Amino acid sequence: MENTKEKETHSFQTEVGRLLDIVASSLYSNREIFLRELISNASDACDKLRHAALTSPSLVEGDQQFSIELSIDPKMKTLTVSDNGIGMNHDDLIETLGTIAKSGTKAFLEQLGGDKEKNVDLIGQFGVGFYSAFMVADQVDVITRRAGEKEAWLWSSDGKGSFTIEPAARKERGTTVTLHMKKDAKEFLEEARIRHIVRTYSDHIGFPVRLGEGTLNEASAIWTRNPKDISAEQYTEFYHHTAHAFDEPWLTIHNRVEGVISYTNLLFVPGMQPFDLFEPERKSHVKLYVNRVFITEDAKGLLPTFLRFLRGVVDSEDLSLNVSREMLQSDPKLAKIRTSLTKKVLTELKKKAEKDPEAYAAFWKNFGAVLKEGLIEEAGLRDRILPICRFNSTADDALTSLADYVSRMKEGQEAIYYIAGEDKQKLVHSPHLEGFRGKGVEVLLLSDPVDEFWIQHVPEFEGKPLKSVTRGSVDLDTIKSDEQKPEEKKGETNGAVTDLIGLLKAELGDAVKDVRKSARLTESPVCLIADEGEMDANLERLLRRHGQLQASAPKILEINADHGLIVSLAKHASDKSGSAEEAIKDAAHLLLEQARIADGEAPSDPVEFNRRLNRVMALALE
Numbered sequence: 246m247e248n249t250k251e252k253e254t255h256s257f258q259t260e261v262g263r264l265l266d267i268v269a270s271s272l273y274s275n276r277e278i279f280l281r282e283l284i285s286n287a288s289d290a291c292d293k294l295r296h297a298a299l300t301s302p303s304l305v306e307g308d309q310q311f312s313i314e315l316s317i318d319p320k321m322k323t324l325t326v327s328d329n330g331i332g333m334n335h336d337d338l339i340e341t342l343g344t345i346a347k348s349g350t351k352a353f354l355e356q357l358g359g360d361k362e363k364n365v366d367l368i369g370q371f372g373v374g375f376y377s378a379f380m381v382a383d384q385v386d387v388i389t390r391r392a393g394e395k396e397a398w399l400w401s402s403d404g405k406g407s408f409t410i411e412p413a414a415r416k417e418r419g420t421t422v423t424l425h426m427k428k429d430a431k432e433f434l435e436e437a438r439i440r441h442i443v444r445t446y447s448d449h450i451g452f453p454v455r456l457g458e459g460t461l462n463e464a465s466a467i468w469t470r471n472p473k474d475i476s477a478e479q480y481t482e483f484y485h486h487t488a489h490a491f492d493e494p495w496l497t498i499h500n501r502v503e504g505v506i507s508y509t510n511l512l513f514v515p516g517m518q519p520f521d522l523f524e525p526e527r528k529s530h531v532k533l534y535v536n537r538v539f540i541t542e543d544a545k546g547l548l549p550t551f552l553r554f555l556r557g558v559v560d561s562e563d564l565s566l567n568v569s570r571e572m573l574q575s576d577p578k579l580a581k582i583r584t585s586l587t588k589k590v591l592t593e594l595k596k597k598a599e600k601d602p603e604a605y606a607a608f609w610k611n612f613g614a615v616l617k618e619g620l621i622e623e624a625g626l627r628d629r630i631l632p633i634c635r636f637n638s639t640a641d642d643a644l645t646s647l648a649d650y651v652s653r654m655k656e657g658q659e660a661i662y663y664i665a666g667e668d669k670q671k672l673v674h675s676p677h678l679e680g681f682r683g684k685g686v687e688v689l690l691l692s693d694p695v696d697e698f699w700i701q702h703v704p705e706f707e708g709k710p711l712k713s714v715t716r717g718s719v720d721l722d723t724i725k726s727d728e729q730k731p732e733e734k735k736g737e738t739n740g741a742v743t744d745l746i747g748l749l750k751a752e753l754g755d756a757v758k759d760v761r762k763s764a765r766l767t768e769s770p771v772c773l774i775a776d777e778g779e780m781d782a783n784l785e786r787l788l789r790r791h792g793q794l795q796a797s798a799p800k801i802l803e804i805n806a807d808h809g810l811i812v813s814l815a816k817h818a819s820d821k822s823g824s825a826e827e828a829i830k831d832a833a834h835l836l837l838e839q840a841r842i843a844d845g846e847a848p849s850d851p852v853e854f855n856r857r858l859n860r861v862m863a864l865a866l867e
Contacts, residue, residue: 439461530553
């Protein structure tokens with residue numbers, strides 16, 4: 246049937262246009278990577294068709310040998326990259342070459358600005374793929390025909406805002422990308438230059454990359470080779486290929502496992518956070534192969550989601566070539582690979598943490614929050630994950646393990662203390678830490694959203710309970726200080742503070758659960774505490790944000806009986822004059838709001854808060 250569709254003109258998705266501008270300006274000094282990206286795309290297309298042919302052999306009938314062909318035409322000033330992979334149809338062209346079908350794209354592009362060096366790093370998290378062609382070409386033509394379909398299409402663009410699609414003639418399946426080179430990109434029309442680029446960046450490609458009669462690459466799967474025969478540079482280039490990234494891998498894990506289930510893995514921990522690390526889908530990006538035949542990049546049963554930052558491949562001859570992605574989730578063989586692979590990764594991370602703490606700190610900054618998800622989701626792995634977790638604390642700026650924390654615990658200290666919140670710097674200045682700081686007691690600073698949740702699943706470490714400094718009562722008198730300090734004043738003993746507490750309770754009513762003297766405050770007048778077994782303010786805030794909690798439970802208001810403000814208020818507690826009683830009532834609400842503000846909350850009634858504050862200030866100035 247003849248294709249009667251006419252030529253169409255489409256505008257690029259806004260994000261594509263923005264990315265094209267950034268790529269052109271930020272990656273200019275490294276333009277040769279365009280060829281790596283186009284060859285990687287061609288390789289992926291061959292992989293996809295080889296997988297599709299497992300269930301539809303007719304797709305490759307008459308042409309089962311996959312390859313990638315390069316050709317140069319100096320007179321026409323064109324470079325062509327052609328493959329006999331799966332190809333694209335009309336809708337594929339719009340979706341693949343007209344939009345960036347990645348969640349989080351808009352947020353990612355908003356991070357890019359005028360700093361070219363920063364842009365290169367951020368682009369390394371995202372990958373630019375096909376669009377890198379416009380660094381060297383002022384026009385790109387793509388002729389393609391999807392395997393199993395008769396129609397062929399021509400996609401064409403100058404990369405300046407729009408592209409066209411029209412029917413074309415192509416006898417065989419696959420895709421041909423023709424680059425009309427810019428005047429300042431003549432070097433990429435030289436055969437020697439092309440050969441050098443392919444051997445440098447694409448030697449690991451598993452399909453032959455040909456230029457004329459010669460094959461330029463090794464054309465064998467790199468993970469099947471002996472690790473001794475693979476250089477660091479070759480590992481890095483394969484990482485760039487499989488992850489579509491520009492950064493350097495932080496860790497490479499390449500090994501062969503023989504046994505009941507045999508498999509080979511070549512995995513990389515990125516040197517930077519991938520842009521989609523915290524997207525809700527939490528997809529895996531490790532490619533699964535069976536006998537070097539690509540199966541899927543999103544095998545849900547291959548690795549736990551808390552290791553989703555990994556990139557690379559896993560190849561096993563013991564899985565079925567005909568297995569579907571749905572069947573993989575319940576395949577017992579894949580489950581055994583998952584168990585073995587996960588333990589291997591955690592073991593390698595532990596080795597790195599012990600051998601090079603400084604380098605591990607960089608890893609933890611990138612991926613620690615994700616790794617801690619495993620403490621919630623994988624109960625059987627907590628004993629392996631917890632020792633490689635690292636935390637900020639009040640001790641110093643260096644990260645600490647729980648084991649190191651326990652080794653530094655004070656005489657008489659029975660618990661591992663922590664405080665959770667959204668900002669490490671704000672946590673350091675929290676009034677809840679004052680008494681602990683005075684005793685020299687170290688407190689962990691937990692500032693990742695996941696912290697409030699994994700802590701519910703890990704009640705203790707090495708027999709020491711984990712205890713929040715913002716929840717329940719605390720007895721610091723049992724903990725021996727580094728230096729014995731002279732006995733401090735313990736507040737009014739004539740009952741004035743007790744009278745003040747009674748007045749505060751009466752005025753605040755149901756707004757608080759209780760009012761009591763504090764053992765944890767030394768500098769601030771008040772703080773709010775969750776009762777034992779209840780949620781503290783940070784956890785409530787997180788749950789409200791996600792619509793899982795409508796209202797907060799009343800907290801306990803603790804007062805510092807030795808603070809000048811509390812002492813002064815206590816002296817006026819027995820004054821029965823009308824003005825004194827009104828001042829105490831205003832002070833009660835202001836103290837509660839002050840405690841809320843210290844917890845990072847806004848006043849519950851800003852207008853009334855201002856009125857009370859104005860009255861108290863006016864009274865103080867009389």
